[in-house]
Amino acid sequence: MLFNSTQFIAFFVIVYICYLLVSHQWQNRLLIIASCIFYASWNWKFLFLMFVSISTDFFCSQHIYRSEDRAVRRNFLVLSVAVNLAILGFFKYCNFFLGNLNALLEVFGLEGAFQTLSIILPLGISFYTFEAISYTVDVYRGVSVPAKKYGDYLFFVIYFPHLIAGPIMRAKDFLPQVTTPRVVTRDLFFEGLFLAFWGFFEKMFIADNLAKVVNPVFAGPTYDGAMVLLAVYAFAFQIFCDFDGYSNIARGLGKCMGFNISINFNLPYFATNPTEFWKRWHMTLSSWLRDYLYIPLGGNRRSTLITFRNLMITMLLGGLWHGASWTFVIWGAYHGLLLSIHKAVKDFCPGIKLFERAGWREVWFLVRLGVFFHLTCLGWLFFRARSFDQVRAMLEAVLFHFHGNGLYPWAYVLLILAPLLIVQVAQYRTGNLLFLYRQHWVVRTFAYSLMAYLILGWGIMRAEEFIYFQF
Amino acid sequence: MKAVLQGFFRVFLFLLFFESFLHIGGGVFLLMQSLTDNSGEIASVRTVKNECVILVMGDSLTSGGGINSYPRILERILNEKGTGVHFVVINRGAPGRSTLNLVSDVGPFIEKYNPDIVVTLMGMVDVNVANNEANSAYQKLKVFFAENVKIFRFAKRLLDPLRPDLQLRTAAEMKKLNLWADDEDRRLFKEQQVKGGNAADVLDYDSLPETTVGSVLKVKDAGKAERTLEALLHPPPFTVDGFNDFVEVVKRHGKRLVIAQYPQISLAPLERIIKLKKDIVFVENVDNFRDAIRVNGMAAYFGDLVTPVFGHGSPAGNRLIAESLAQAILPLVVRSRNP
Numbered sequence: 027m028l029f030n031s032t033q034f035i036a037f038f039v040i041v042y043i044c045y046l047l048v049s050h051q052w053q054n055r056l057l058i059i060a061s062c063i064f065y066a067s068w069n070w071k072f073l074f075l076m077f078v079s080i081s082t083d084f085f086c087s088q089h090i091y092r093s094e095d096r097a098v099r100r101n102f103l104v105l106s107v108a109v110n111l112a113i114l115g116f117f118k119y120c121n122f123f124l125g126n127l128n129a130l131l132e133v134f135g136l137e138g139a140f141q142t143l144s145i146i147l148p149l150g151i152s153f154y155t156f157e158a159i160s161y162t163v164d165v166y167r168g169v170s171v172p173a174k175k176y177g178d179y180l181f182f183v184i185y186f187p188h189l190i191a192g193p194i195m196r197a198k199d200f201l202p203q204v205t206t207p208r209v210v211t212r213d214l215f216f217e218g219l220f221l222a223f224w225g226f227f228e229k230m231f232i233a234d235n236l237a238k239v240v241n242p243v244f245a246g247p248t249y250d251g252a253m254v255l256l257a258v259y260a261f262a263f264q265i266f267c268d269f270d271g272y273s274n275i276a277r278g279l280g281k282c283m284g285f286n287i288s289i290n291f292n293l294p295y296f297a298t299n300p301t302e303f304w305k306r307w308h309m310t311l312s313s314w315l316r317d318y319l320y321i322p323l324g325g326n327r328r329s330t331l332i333t334f335r336n337l338m339i340t341m342l343l344g345g346l347w348h349g350a351s352w353t354f355v356i357w358g359a360y361h362g363l364l365l366s367i368h369k370a371v372k373d374f375c376p377g378i379k380l381f382e383r384a385g386w387r388e389v390w391f392l393v394r395l396g397v398f399f400h401l402t403c404l405g406w407l408f409f410r411a412r413s414f415d416q417v418r419a420m421l422e423a424v425l426f427h428f429h430g431n432g433l434y435p436w437a438y439v440l441l442i443l444a445p446l447l448i449v450q451v452a453q454y455r456t457g458n459l460l461f462l463y464r465q466h467w468v469v470r471t472f473a474y475s476l477m478a479y480l481i482l483g484w485g486i487m488r489a490e491e492f493i494y495f496q497f
Numbered sequence: 498m499k500a501v502l503q504g505f506f507r508v509f510l511f512l513l514f515f516e517s518f519l520h521i522g523g524g525v526f527l528l529m530q531s532l533t534d535n536s537g538e539i540a541s542v543r544t545v546k547n548e549c550v551i552l553v554m555g556d557s558l559t560s561g562g563g564i565n566s567y568p569r570i571l572e573r574i575l576n577e578k579g580t581g582v583h584f585v586v587i588n589r590g591a592p593g594r595s596t597l598n599l600v601s602d603v604g605p606f607i608e609k610y611n612p613d614i615v616v617t618l619m620g621m622v623d624v625n626v627a628n629n630e631a632n633s634a635y636q637k638l639k640v641f642f643a644e645n646v647k648i649f650r651f652a653k654r655l656l657d658p659l660r661p662d663l664q665l666r667t668a669a670e671m672k673k674l675n676l677w678a679d680d681e682d683r684r685l686f687k688e689q690q691v692k693g694g695n696a697a698d699v700l701d702y703d704s705l706p707e708t709t710v711g712s713v714l715k716v717k718d719a720g721k722a723e724r725t726l727e728a729l730l731h732p733p734p735f736t737v738d739g740f741n742d743f744v745e746v747v748k749r750h751g752k753r754l755v756i757a758q759y760p761q762i763s764l765a766p767l768e769r770i771i772k773l774k775k776d777i778v779f780v781e782n783v784d785n786f787r788d789a790i791r792v793n794g795m796a797a798y799f800g801d802l803v804t805p806v807f808g809h810g811s812p813a814g815n816r817l818i819a820e821s822l823a824q825a826i827l828p829l830v831v832r833s834r835n836p
Binding site: 472479483 | 507510512514515518519522525651
């Protein structure tokens, strides 16, 4: 069930009404059943796979917690992590691995040794396996206490708002919310509703309409420089709005039920350097990578060279996590490189003195913002492209075949982004992500009306083929 | 109590804002469209079959004639040209449909049939609607409300997916059912097969008797005929909105639009009232009818008189309309197939 479908809305309304009427214990049971239905609506068979992962982790973490023997604890940790990585590895990366193996063997003249299997990628697998690993490792480290009841841990993983692509929650943040009764106040309800509404707006109006610019350009086969540039800019915001929108819907729905789900994005394009960017972009993933990959590798405690190695490994794997393709790996490596360079260089560049003066600080900030945004966009080119050939062709187009299709495509993208940019600037300057929600009620009515109009009139109402680009 | 009133006021304000966005949004859309270059070829998804699907919408003038309605004749003419393109013309004309009726129909029809070109011949029914409404001050207010308050029409369009007669079909289903058939269509098709017609006649909803050369045509209601003519020459706001909304819907779907005019009526009123004329092909039927009538008289080309100068077409009259349409449509299609 997609969030932006009538089935889901009907589903949620029914579940929510029941949720408000029953006791805490039954609320948990209701949500577990509802989440199972939610996942099963995609494919009920893979529900069992999730149960395998959940059961293994619950079982292992119980033993880790109860045992005093270091070897036993380590063995159960290894078992749990291995099962989760095996599931993830098989379903997500098997064909990638086989494909590369074939390519390698072809070099030696052995053609088509391995046949790729037709494997379905289970929905949400990257997310729930990572959540599971974080849970078990936290129990091992003594950071959190494991769930007493199987139902509580099951709830933690399967809770439907964040199941598919939601923020990766930590047990110590979420489990207490499962086990203690939740209070849904009027304020909480309306805040949650607002967040979900804003999330729907980002997804259905902004992301889907930007996709209409991005997809034709990335389909090729020929590229026009100006359109490539526009498509990359558009994609930068498309992926942000898609993801942030989804996260906001998850957080909003959770809030309506009294849950506090972690923030996943904090105005990432206002970052002026890579380190800051990763503190603002997909925050739950980057903190996961930091806590369970970067720091165990040694973090930045050891020599500079080792720090770079750790950064590169972490980001390479982080890139690979996004998808089974070398373009994702290169995207990860690219960010690893940016982070390493930033770490190396930042202590030697304290900032040009000229720009310390009041008026110039803003300009310098904007310059750094612009430069870093473009660096990020180059990364997105790798992320979105199908192959390195395509990346090369598109870069060539930008550099050497820059004609353009006139102002219309740019005006279109700008018009779509205008509401988002206005709100985000306000959010940044006030430091309040709920800026819009805190405005005077007339302003809010205006904003909600505009959002509803844009979603209904320019999102849902079949504004297909609105663009007619000719290449 | 105060909270309830406040609540109502907020909802009212919300709707007020929404209404203004509908108006502004329409203007923005027009502005954006005027910046695009849409005059190029028709992008057909049916490159494998080399087919061109034409959806014809209109009132009884379009639907009438059975095997000799002008869409049917158009299909025959186009396919006889030997262009190598297979033309499929879908006749979705129906009696009594005003421009606003067609506005709410065209979106779902486009989604149902996925045509390359949309052809329309409409406007004469509007006089019935406008006339009934504009008599008393109350009715004038109603008309003003219906024409200028967009939110109701918007809401209606939002609910179109729930209309049972306009259920969307998947591409696979459409292919299996030969591109056009719901239960009503299939029933008509079977009927036609029994009667001995050909499959192309399936979608006609009306059938007029043929007239013979020499018979005299009479106007049933002279006053109404004059009013209808007047409404076609000076379209009332109702019709102006209808045409512009129709154009907007078709353009939103990225389809080419061909707007025909009734026989012996000038194109000037249409060209005046339609804001977004870009890439629309206008088809006039003045010279062809005038010359033909001079030779064979009115009764050869019309079965009755809806206005003093035209009525529902006879087979010969419909053929004239079909020929002028074919002349306008062929260049659109052939050019794109032969770059």
